[in-house]
Structure formats: C-alpha cells, structure tokens
Amino acid sequence: MKIAIDAMGGDFAPEAIVEGTLLAGEALPADVELILVGQEDVIQALLHVPAFSTSVVEVIHAPEIIAMAEHPTKALTQKTRSSIAIGFHLLKEGKVDAFCSAGNTGAMMVGSMFSVKPLEGILRPTIASFYPKQDGGHGVILDVGANADCKPEVLDQFAELGSVYAKSVLNIANPRVGLVNIGEEEQKGNLISQQAHQLLKVNKKINFIGNIEGRDLFTDKADVLICDGFTGNIILKMSESFYDIFHRRGIEDSFLSEFNYEAIGGSPILGVNGNVVIGHGISSPLAVKNMISLAVKMVESKVLTKIKQALENKSV
Structure with missing residues (x-):
C-alpha cells in the first residue's frame, strides 16, 4: 500500500507535515509506504533531523506550492508541478492508493473533480x-x-x-x-x-x-x-x-x-475515483498522523470498491 502526502499544504507545512508523516510511519505496518510530495531539498533537510528516522518515507519532488488563499482552479491549471497537482497525478495513474493534504481545500476538491474525476452516477x-x-x-x-x-x-x-x-x-x-x-x-x-x-x-x-x-x-x-x-x-x-x-x-x-x-485528522472526499483525504489547515503533527491513518483504513476497507458496487446496485 502506498499513501502520498502533500508536504507543502497547511498552515504549519512543511515541518508539521513531515513530522506527522514520520510519526505515522513508525506506527503503521511495514507494508505501508509513505510518499511525501513537495520541494525535495526542504523535505530532505527536515528528514535529516537526528530525532527522525528517514527510512519510512520516500520523497517525490514538486517545485511549486499552491497557497491556502489561491484560487483553486487557476492554481491547479497554472501550477502543474505543484505538490497537489503531482499528488493527484500519482493517484490517477495508480501509483499510490490514497492522497492526503492539509492544504487548499478548494484545490483538493477541484483536483478530485478534474483529475481522478467523480465516479459514474455521482451527482x-x-x-x-x-x-x-x-x-x-x-x-x-x-x-x-x-x-x-x-x-x-x-x-x-x-x-x-x-x-x-x-x-x-x-x-x-x-x-x-x-x-x-x-x-x-x-x-x-x-x-x-x-x-x-x-x-x-x-x-x-x-x-x-x-x-x-x-x-x-x-x-x-x-x-x-x-x-x-x-x-x-x-x-x-x-x-x-x-x-x-x-x-x-x-x-x-x-x-x-x-x-x-x-483525533480524526482528516475528512474523505466520497464519490470520486480515488481515496482522497483532506486535513485541517491548522493540522499539527498528531493530526497529520491521524489523517494518514484514516487514509490507510479507507484503502484496507476497500470503501471505494464498495461505493462503486453500490452505485451499480450490486451487493455491498
């Protein structure tokens, strides 16, 4: 299982996001791989703090950042190399099983709508x-x-x-x-x-x-x-x-x-063709850890498949 996390999204990013990801990595099973998406040099500098283990995460470079106050549609269109855009690309291509961000909520909704797209039949x-x-x-x-x-x-x-x-x-x-x-x-x-x-x-x-x-x-x-x-x-x-x-x-x-x-850490977007979790803008490391744990539960429970079955009137 692979979970991508937007390292640059949130009021206290990237420090709180990186720390929360490392906390999650230490608590989750070994078969869960965590991928931080964001500015690689910034993330690596935080990962090399002695108190942290660097073996639990992978880093994928995304040079651009969508700020909390930016217009969602314009930002995603103009910043195709942002951490949110690349996170959704990974999810769409099936390279990760879930994508989490405490960043711009509007951009996360737009990304869900136009990248992974709504499931067939979703209003x-x-x-x-x-x-x-x-x-x-x-x-x-x-x-x-x-x-x-x-x-x-x-x-x-x-x-x-x-x-x-x-x-x-x-x-x-x-x-x-x-x-x-x-x-x-x-x-x-x-x-x-x-x-x-x-x-x-x-x-x-x-x-x-x-x-x-x-x-x-x-x-x-x-x-x-x-x-x-x-x-x-x-x-x-x-x-x-x-x-x-x-x-x-x-x-x-x-x-x-x-x-x-x-305590919960994040909220899922339901009805889109991927596991997407939005965190609170003020997310602390503990909130980030729990946001990631929620994403893992969604993947483990196969909730996306079950929603598809329900929309097709199959037994769930």
Whole structure:
C-alpha cells in the first residue's frame, strides 16, 4: 500500500507535515509506504533531523506550492508541478492508493473533480467527517463543506455514500440514516428537506429513520447524518469549538476530547475515483498522523470498491 502526502499544504507545512508523516510511519505496518510530495531539498533537510528516522518515507519532488488563499482552479491549471497537482497525478495513474493534504481545500476538491474525476452516477462528490456519540461510538456526517446548496436527490445519494462508508470504515452493519432538520415530523423543514425526506424514506439501499434535530446530533439515534454542506460545515466548526472552549477553561472530559480535530485528522472526499483525504489547515503533527491513518483504513476497507458496487446496485 502506498499513501502520498502533500508536504507543502497547511498552515504549519512543511515541518508539521513531515513530522506527522514520520510519526505515522513508525506506527503503521511495514507494508505501508509513505510518499511525501513537495520541494525535495526542504523535505530532505527536515528528514535529516537526528530525532527522525528517514527510512519510512520516500520523497517525490514538486517545485511549486499552491497557497491556502489561491484560487483553486487557476492554481491547479497554472501550477502543474505543484505538490497537489503531482499528488493527484500519482493517484490517477495508480501509483499510490490514497492522497492526503492539509492544504487548499478548494484545490483538493477541484483536483478530485478534474483529475481522478467523480465516479459514474455521482451527482456531487461530498466531504464526510466523523462525529462522536455520547455512548463512545462514532457516526458519519456529510456533507461538511463541499456543497453549500443541495438538491433533494443529492442528499438522497449522500445517504447511500454515507451508509457504505459507515459500514466499511466504522464496521456498522446496518447504519441508521437521519436527515438533519428543525423537527422530527416528516413535514418539517424547508422545501428541500421535505422533498429529500420523501426520497429517503423509500430508498431501499439505506436504513432511514427520519429527521434528526440539533439536540440529538451526538446521541445514538443515528449513525449517518445527512445535510447540505452549509449546515454541515457549521456543525463541524461549532463542534470543534466545544473542545477549544472547555480546554481553555481547564475542563477535561473523554467525550469532549473527541471534538478535538486532531483525533480524526482528516475528512474523505466520497464519490470520486480515488481515496482522497483532506486535513485541517491548522493540522499539527498528531493530526497529520491521524489523517494518514484514516487514509490507510479507507484503502484496507476497500470503501471505494464498495461505493462503486453500490452505485451499480450490486451487493455491498
């Protein structure tokens, strides 16, 4: 298995990315090969710090960098030798099994759309994320930022993608799907939510249990939460703030610690023809390590193959 990591993406790149990659390399099985993509001289200088082992990673040179604030489409078009562009090239050519970056999220979405491309039948690729439950388990929420506006049929497809992901990566046999809404009743919500509800309740590929209110997000009512990217991103960022607020106030709790972005490390883009994981822009070495571990789980679980099978109406 080979995992490519964008060494130049993120607020604290390349130092945090290189350190996190080395931490992952020391923890992962020997058959997992890690490839850092970026400016070779800069990466090699960091790899030769005495505290680090240099045997766990390979370096592929990419002289250009796409900055966090750059326009995604222009940057990828103009910077064909950037770490993100070359990372996607490796993934498209099958030279790596997954590509991770804590860099420009827009560029990662554009790269996913136009390099590895959406799977046949996908209406809109989506960014998914884990969320903690009070009972100690985890669920999946999508979309968390890729699609601010979604048609009902797109939300319906998100439910299928999220169900396959929960089965494959979280090992939940029959994931319960809930539609994030302002009330439990079927007729609640805006027109999009009402129409999506009607599609979800007759979708035989999923285990739809109805609407989920904000107060029930972190309970064990559902395993997959469906919403548009506008709502999902607000939920995600608000959830991350829980940990920050209570940590600053000196309050430590095992459940609250699950809201620390470092615990998960990254979010997969589902619905594209490759394993792609996006990390937080402020990723620390620990977050990078966990981002890479998530990519490894995705490859091991064969979630991409299972999504393709689901789209073809085959057994998953």
